[in-house]
Amino acid sequence: MDENEYVVRGLLETWARAVRKADVDAVMAVHTVDVVLFDVPPPMTVTGMDAYLDQWRLFWDAQGEGVFDVSDLTVVAGDDVAYAHGLLRIGAAGTEGFRVRLTVGLRRVEERWLITHEHHSLPAG
């Protein structure tokens, strides 16, 4: 595993832990302010950090501090652009939860990797 992949995997673990703990500052710290989210619930497109956090607040209100684990992760990382895809397991504490598909896009901005795009989904029907 090269250094960029190693750093991106670590950052995605940091993000998952921040979501799990509803730690708003830690979530913000790993994203660009113009992040674009395609989320499981509507709307079609969520643009910018304020709207991104509103989407998570709905999630945190519904879910509390539960399961939020990234698995089956493939990371493709260059020197300043990277993407990753895998699965998220989401659920209340102590449950099996359910799986969601995850794709993330990242850039290196002044030596720090940041998430600029997330796509979370379930198949339709």
Place this chain on the structure above:
Amino acid sequence: MDENEYVVRGLLETWARAVRKADVDAVMAVHTVDVVLFDVPPPMTVTGMDAYLDQWRLFWDAQGEGVFDVSDLTVVAGDDVAYAHGLLRIGAAGTEGFRVRLTVGLRRVEERWLITHEHHSLPAG
């Protein structure tokens, strides 16, 4: 727009045209053989070119040669890794169709950009 972004945008147009025309060879030519697709219909994960093409055959059988247009595209391209996100408009010829969210991951392999990952979805519910 830098050269990498320009080439990636062109490749995504080539892909959309190939899908529109159900041109299997042209679709294959812009992907790695180990492409991973998260599609709108099930299953959760589609892995490898054979399974990827089977998924499109279902689409081509249902849809025929209709609307398949990429719009609102953001491309983030480094020297050998890139990703893009935007919307797809899909529908039968002569209709408005419907919109699907699209994220694509690409690598440059021996001087050629190729798609290694696609994520297509609708919000749930």
